[in-house]
Amino acid sequence: MTYKVEFAPSGLSVTVSKGITVLDAARLAGADLDSTCGGRGLCGRCQIVPTNTAALTGWASTEEEYTGRRPILDGQRLGCAAQVCGNLKVEIPAASQVHKQVVRKSVDVGNIEIDPLVRLHYIELEKAELGSDLRGLTEQIAERLSMTYGVTMSRLATHVLPLIAPAAKRGNNTITVAVRHGHEVCAVYPGYVDQAFGIAVDVGSTTIAGHLVDLSTGEIRATNGVMNPQIRFGDDLMSRVSYVMMNPGGEIELTRSVRTALDEMVGTLVAEAGIDRDVVLDMTIVGNPIMHHIILGIDPTPLGQAPFLLATDSAVVTSAAALDIDARFCEVYFLPCIAGHVGADTAGAILAEGPHRSDALQLLVDVGTNAEIVFGNSAHVLAASSPTGPAFEGAQISAGMRATAGAIERVRIDRDTLEPRVKVIGSDLWSDDPGFDAETRSLDISGICGSGIIEVMGELYLSGLIDVDGTVRSDGPSKTSRVFAHGRTFSYRLFGDADEPAANINVTQDDVRAIQLAKAALRAGIDLLCEHAGKTDPNKIGSVRLAGAFGAHIDPLYAKVIGLVPDVPVAKVASVGNAAGAGAVRALVSASQRAEIEETVRRVHKIETATEPRFQDLFVNAMGFPHTTEPTPNLATETTLPVAQAKPEGAGDRQRTGRRRRPT
Structure with a gap:
């Protein structure tokens, strides 16, 4: 006999034979139902909500004896145990979907589908006996992955090969393997393991922030921030480049110091979460171009002088071991840089805030020692940097x-x-x-x-x-x-x-x-991009987003009072926190997000402020509070502005006194 099984919320359906499990029916239909244990009733991730319990067999022993980390909720069944015995409609709750919507703490990553590049698969190996005709362990793994999970293994990493037999012995012929990119076995563990982790890192010139993320759920399990130890070589980026230029071997010192800090951060994060470094399988890193190059061991001095040439503007993939980070199964993905002074941190901020996904014009400003500015919408995105310094x-x-x-x-x-x-x-x-x-x-x-x-x-x-x-x-x-x-x-x-x-x-x-010098440099960069886009009227800007560890704490009104940003209505100005870090998290938990940012940065139009003749004029005009030449009619409705006062005696002529009151 055959029955029709319909899945919500996808609307997918399939006709199946009596006795098939709901999990297998979901796989046949292409419905989004999670499972990391291969349908053995261990993980509890495949829970479903049946609308007609009579169309399912009664509770199986697997469900009665289930003791997994994720409890079976009232009204739900394990999809791997419940068998179809009638026409059935089932709901797959959000917690049981592979591509779940996620909004998490510490960094706002928005709503994205969880689609990590590394997944865990539980495997039961055959017990070897003298005279038995069994293939090698690697070949058995490939066969089980194909039969149970539909995964075609292309290779098994060489550093994993000697670990298989010990893991199988400790796990009593059961192991869990991690599969990267859907085809490469990159780690092996004894027995059943249902959690894999990744770390998203934002390496700033002043601070380093890291987030430990559960790759299957997108949950941020731990967050840590430390000072960048390179500060002892100089407060700003150019002083560190100068240090390298003036001290042979200086780049080695800079690389060693930041890699040590990264390794220590990994240790702190895993200790806080109570896990082992071996379950950290993926890492994403964002940073400005100089930090990007230094971490990778690339000489940063070409970035200290025109034409500010990057060693690469593509994404970089390497191993944690190659960066002296103790996480033997971990791969590291560096988001792509955009230009010589617009780095992977800006790419991360773009990915998080999405100007390229917006019809309205968005001004995105990462306020820091070297401020990065992005302006545009889905039709055209421009980017530049301004040397604000550490003030x-x-x-x-x-x-x-x-x-x-x-x-x-x-x-x-x-x-x-x-x-x-x-x-x-x-x-x-x-x-x-x-x-x-x-x-x-x-x-x-x-x-x-x-x-x-x-x-x-x-x-x-x-x-x-x-x-x-x-x-x-x-x-x-x-x-x-x-x-x-x-x-x-x-x-x-x-x-x-x-x-x-x-x-x-x-x-x-x-x-x-x-502060005048710093804010004028930033504002001049903003005004330059607006001029290039042909959008100099602040009221044409849909939103202004202040990003970065510092930008997250700026009161939007005061950003306007000192002229840090154009005279956009204050309701359109918002602090968005660590957007670069949020972008790193998005790239960590979603393969499609990596593809999106790699495609997007190729379309960003780069403006080099150092070679733009207009930059100096815009800089001088931006020195005043709020601005020397631009009117601020919106700000005048949002606070009480002072009127021009006469200069004190001997200081020249200026009209005297009072304050303009906010219009009523």
Whole structure:
């Protein structure tokens, strides 16, 4: 007898013989039903929801005795045990689908289909006896993969070959093999193993962030971030290239230091998850071109001078062992670079945020030591980089510091009294809240991190204490005791009340200039791309996305106040976190995502800011707060902007005073 089996939500159906399992019926129909144990009732991944239980046989012993990690939920059956005995409709829940939709923590990867390049398959080998006519273990594995899973093995990695017999012995003739790219056996384990892991890494010039991901579910199981040890060779990328140029063998030191950090990060991640390094089977890495080259052991000096030639702009695949990372079964995939100063990290951000998938124009900015800018939509995508330097991350700022406990991260200045209030990392209270002193007593409040630097600059401008041209006004001391003379310029005391000014946290004229230079470089790059795209009206931009570890914490309003981004309505400006890392995760869990980004980067139009004559003009115009020449009508509706004030006596002519009020 034959029966019709229909599967939801796919709508696929198949006619099968009585007694066939639902799992086998799903395979015949092409329905998306997961199983890693080969239908032996071990993994619990093939659970289905029958709409007509009478069309299935009763509970099998496999289900009664099941003790796997994933419990059988009420109303569900194991597809590998339940047999068809009537016309049947079954629902395959999301948790039982191979290509599941996923939204996970730490990095927002969006909704994608899980389609990892490595899958696990459980195999029962025949017991060898003297005189038995059995083929070799490799050949038996190939036969079982073909018969049970429909996998045609093209090769078995040579480093796996000597491990098969010991694994089979320890597993009592049962093993689990990992198959990469659908045809290559790359790892072997004794007995039944149902979890494989990958690691997605974003190697920034300042920090390295890693995410340990369950390849079958897309779940991020552990996250770790460390400082890039290369900082001791220079704060920014060009200083590290200079180190290599000036010190023979310097590139070896840089490579060794970052590879050591990567290996230590792997150890930290697996320890946090309570797993072994041997189950880490895949790794994706993104980074700027110089980091990309240094990790691979490629001389980065060609990237330090025109024409900024990449060793390769294609994706690179190698082994973890080749990078001195202790993960013997792991393959490493480097996303492709785009141009000499636009790297795999930008490719990852593009993959995550998808300007190439959007009809509306998207401006994507990864704010960091070297800012990467992407502008466009599905019709045309442009990319460039701007040398912002490390000021946004606290370097070159007198009281700048990393974003650690005790760092000032939020700032507000009262428009009438000009008194500040701050928030610090490690406390939810503002400094004028009751209990702030008690709650922060154990914190060392000793500096300002990137988001705080952006906000204090914006607040000083909105309060009228610094001019459009970035000058700390000399008449400030007559308005508040917090402004004081500092050599030939003036500074603002943000936090602390020590008699000695140096003991407090101050914002100096040099600090303002450092931020002006950084933000002008970034804004000039943005304006240059907009000009090349023929879209200079901010209202034509559909969205602005601020990415990167620093960009994730920028208040969009203050990004507009200091002129970091064009005068797009603030509702269209959003911080999207570590987009490069999110792209690395997407490439880790999906083969189609790798193919998508490799195809996309070939269509990106690269703009080299260093050779563009317009860049310098745009840079000069972008020095002002918010901008020297561009009007900001949208910003004027979103906050109260100061009007131009007359220069203090002896400083030239400027109209005096007051603030424009927000229109009502």
